[in-house]
Amino acid sequence: MERIISNQNARVKAWAKLSTKKGRQENHTYLLDGLHLVEEAIKAGAKFHAIMVTEKQMADYLPNVPHGVPAFEISEEVAKHIAGTTTPQGIFAEISLPEKTFDPSYVHDGAWLLLDKIQDPGNVGTLVRTADAAGFKGVVLGSGTADAFAPKVVRAMQGSQFHLEVLNGDLDEWVDALTANNLPVYGSQLNEEAKSYRDVEPSTQFGLIVGNEGQGMSNELAAKTTANLYIPIQGQAESLNVAIAGGILMFSLTLGN
Amino acid sequence: MERIISNQNARVKAWAKLSTKKGRQENHTYLLDGLHLVEEAIKAGAKFHAIMVTEKQMADYLPNVPHGVPAFEISEEVAKHIAGTTTPQGIFAEISLPEKTFDPSYVHDGAWLLLDKIQDPGNVGTLVRTADAAGFKGVVLGSGTADAFAPKVVRAMQGSQFHLEVLNGDLDEWVDALTANNLPVYGSQLNEEAKSYRDVEPSTQFGLIVGNEGQGMSNELAAKTTANLYIPIQGQAESLNVAIAGGILMFSLTLGN
Incomplete structure (x- = not known):
């Protein structure tokens, strides 16, 4: 599994951009922060683009990741950067925005x-x-x-x-x-x-x-x-x-x- | 009226400390941020220790200040510092904490x-x-x-x-x-x-x-x-x-x- 420790990494920059509407619209994805949301997304069959987990949370969370989803180990520093908060749980997912027209x-x-x-x-x-x-x-x-x-x-x-x-x-x-x-x-x-x-x-x-x-x-x-x-x-x-x-x-x- | 432009001013430091519980308990006062709250406090007869207004808000707000309350003109920078937010309205009051025992x-x-x-x-x-x-x-x-x-x-x-x-x-x-x-x-x-x-x-x-x-x-x-x-x-x-x-x-x- 790829280990990412720099906020300058291209993936990290892309994840951080998902905090803006422009970033989400360009990528057609958004970020989930925390185990509860990731589990809800798995249960709902959401389309996953990536799962990111800190080393500390790895053992507990990783077994549940859907097969075929790219998984990344991230440092605590990267976790804080993409969360935009100082105390993230340490598990994230990038999933597709819902893409439906509704009349x-x-x-x-x-x-x-x-x-x-x-x-x-x-x-x-x-x-x-x-x-x-x-x-x-x-x-x-x-x-x-x-x-x-x-x-x-x-x-x-x-x-x-x-x-x-x-x-x-x-x-x-x-x-x-x-x-x-x-x-x-x-x-x-x-x-x-x-x-x-x-x-x-x-x-x-x-x-x-x-x-x-x-x-x-x-x-x-x-x-x-x-x-x-x-x-x-x-x-x-x-x-x-x-x-x-x-x-x-x-x-x-x-x-x- | 005293004009305060430095975050190092002793009064500003004291007001900023009111954002912590320790600061409030030591002073027996707390901070109101914004016209609506200050007006509510005036209406309620709260005990005022100070009113602080930026130059921009001065003309509108100052006429309503209760007589005898020390009033200070503060810079925008000081306003942001004591508010702990980036867009304060520019009017504050320091008032007494309620001091009652209630059985x-x-x-x-x-x-x-x-x-x-x-x-x-x-x-x-x-x-x-x-x-x-x-x-x-x-x-x-x-x-x-x-x-x-x-x-x-x-x-x-x-x-x-x-x-x-x-x-x-x-x-x-x-x-x-x-x-x-x-x-x-x-x-x-x-x-x-x-x-x-x-x-x-x-x-x-x-x-x-x-x-x-x-x-x-x-x-x-x-x-x-x-x-x-x-x-x-x-x-x-x-x-x-x-x-x-x-x-x-x-x-x-x-x-x-």
Whole structure:
């Protein structure tokens, strides 16, 4: 097995570039950091391009590597460099980005979460993980939303990208298509005159839009939803974190409120 | 007004030290970063020790400073240094830590959130903000939980520390005291045999414990709760982020489920 100890190595440079959107789009791959994610990817049959393991982790992890995947031993220094963190576990994989086109006009069932300009990577990842836990069929990232395969998003998703659809899409098109296919589409607003989320009949077939941390969802989208929902604030906080609001709405809309 | 441009200035060194727990405990103060927090502190009548503003923000912000508070003009470089971030707004305040002792045996009403070894500062801050929004009376941070006045916690709380009690406490004592005072105490567990959170009668008088990101709440605490609650997972995610789980529980227990 090739042993790589220099951050100047061409492979290391290529892996480090996967932390940028440009790097991921040029290579059509992204990086998984940590045993849990690598195991989830193996279970999901993801397409592996490489597995990288530090000497310390070698004995434990290497037996599970799928046959035929190029494996590399990397130094601790290289591990920190490609992780962009100071305490990586010491196991990584480079896998293919999902490459599918997805036409919302064929969507006739399931619960779908639409993200309108959610900027914080942790929020995006946590929303995907929560949508998975709430039994959603997919999450659609509109323009202006953090890239689904950025390192901080991948960390927060905790492997949920292997359990449900995680797609880029035009939210305008999605709202129109879901509505045309008789799925209600709910917006979310910090507006006491909007409908209380507790007054919606629970269901497993709908779209739910959550919007930007500071601005909320766009007025254009809000104007074409079936209803816009409000979470009543009891205390003096001005608002909820968008991932918290999304979590409360997703569980209430699917399980009942 | 004194103008400070060097990170070697004694005041700047002292402000920078407030990013550590040791620094905060020695000074009995902590730092607010950004206009929103400073305004919340003014509104709440917090005890100010200093206000620091960059030249760029001076004209807008300075008129609101409470009379008698020492005000300093700081350079952009100093602002970045004390913020520990690259893009601070350019307005800070040093205010007193809350200095109160709080005996849980006097607590006879309200909803109280108990944090058992929550390590991530963003989770702690978001949980406090969400407890505020759900109308909770206070949040008790047990040992092993991130410090409430660490910069990342303060950022995520978004001023909620001025709206409800944020206390350090011995969770064992709190559970005993709340129980003795006839408030039910709910734990939370990733255990399908626990009680579904949807089967709890909504109320405004109870304790709710959420536990460590990886380990959950301690067995000792779980053994003495009124009931331990479970959020049913519909998809393939293994768990929910603790702040999301806390948000779902807090809103469901207070508003109804």
